[in-house]
Amino acid sequence: xxxxxxxxxxxxxxxxxxxxxxxxxxxxxxxxxxxxxxxxxxxxxxxxxxxxxxxxxxxxxxxxxxxxxxxxxxxxxxxxxxxxxxxxxxxxxxxxxxxxxxxxxxxxxxxxxxxxxxxxxxxxxxxxxxxxxxxxxxxxxxxxxxxxxxxxxxxxxxxxxxxxx
Numbered sequence: 001x002x003x004x005x006x007x008x009x010x011x012x013x014x015x016x017x018x019x020x021x022x023x024x025x026x027x028x029x030x031x032x033x034x035x036x037x038x039x040x041x042x043x044x045x046x047x048x049x050x051x052x053x054x055x056x057x058x059x060x061x062x063x064x065x066x067x068x069x070x071x072x073x074x075x076x077x078x079x080x081x082x083x084x085x086x087x088x089x090x091x092x093x094x095x096x097x098x099x100x101x102x103x104x105x106x107x108x109x110x111x112x113x114x115x116x117x118x119x120x121x122x123x124x125x126x127x128x129x130x131x132x133x134x135x136x137x138x139x140x141x142x143x144x145x146x147x148x149x150x151x152x153x154x155x156x157x158x159x160x161x162x163x164x165x
Contacts (some may be wrong), residue, residue, distance in 0.1 A: 011098050021045070021097035026055040076156055076163070080133035083164040086125045090160055092118065104159050113142060113157065117151070121160060129164050 004145050028041035042048075043059025050134060051060050091103040100118040105112040113121070120139075123129055130151065135141075155161040 005146065015095075028056050028058045030058060030095060031062065032065075033067070036066050040052070052108075076153060077133045078153060078156070080136075082132040083129050084124075084132065084135070084156070084161045085095050085129045085164050086121065086127070087159055087162050092122065102158075102160060108160050120151075121155065125160075 020026070026045050027037065028048070031037055031042040032041075042056075043062055045055050045059075048057040048059045049055050052058060085102060085134075087106070093101045093103070093113070095101060095140060098115045100113050100115065100116070101110055102113055102121065124135070135152060136145075136148065138145045139148065152161065156163060
């Protein structure tokens with residue numbers, strides 16, 4: 001029979017107690033050099049513990065660390081006239097006062113952002129389409145700004161902002 005324990009702690013308190021899980025402490029040593037580590041985090045730690053006996057055991061489905069990225073034939077360049085749209089299939093969840101999860105359901109990609117970045121993304125959610133130039137104008141970016149360009153490019157690469165052709 002299973003014992004189910006319900007916690008009355010909020011997510012922020014539970015999250016704070018899990019620093020060892022968020023660090024690389026339980027990632028198998030052979031996974032630490034893999035270029036996809038940020039995607040799988042070394043696989044399922046519970047499965048690895050069950051099969052291998054330790055939290056940092058190699059996960060049953062693990063193969064070998066990948067050393068190079070698969071070739072991408074998708075070069076993305078943002079021009080001022082590039083038409084963009086917020087992906088309607090994205091979900092958002094507030095974790096605490098200044099932390100939000102952004103989840104691209106189509107591609108199963110998620111990441112955390114601060115409130116400023118979250119507000120930036122969701123401000124354009126209701127717009128049908130917009131240009132890269134209009135994003136710059138909205139943010140008072142007068143000339144090329146690498147940090148701004150990279151922030152928008154990141155959203156395009158994660159398919160949060162979709163390029164409309």
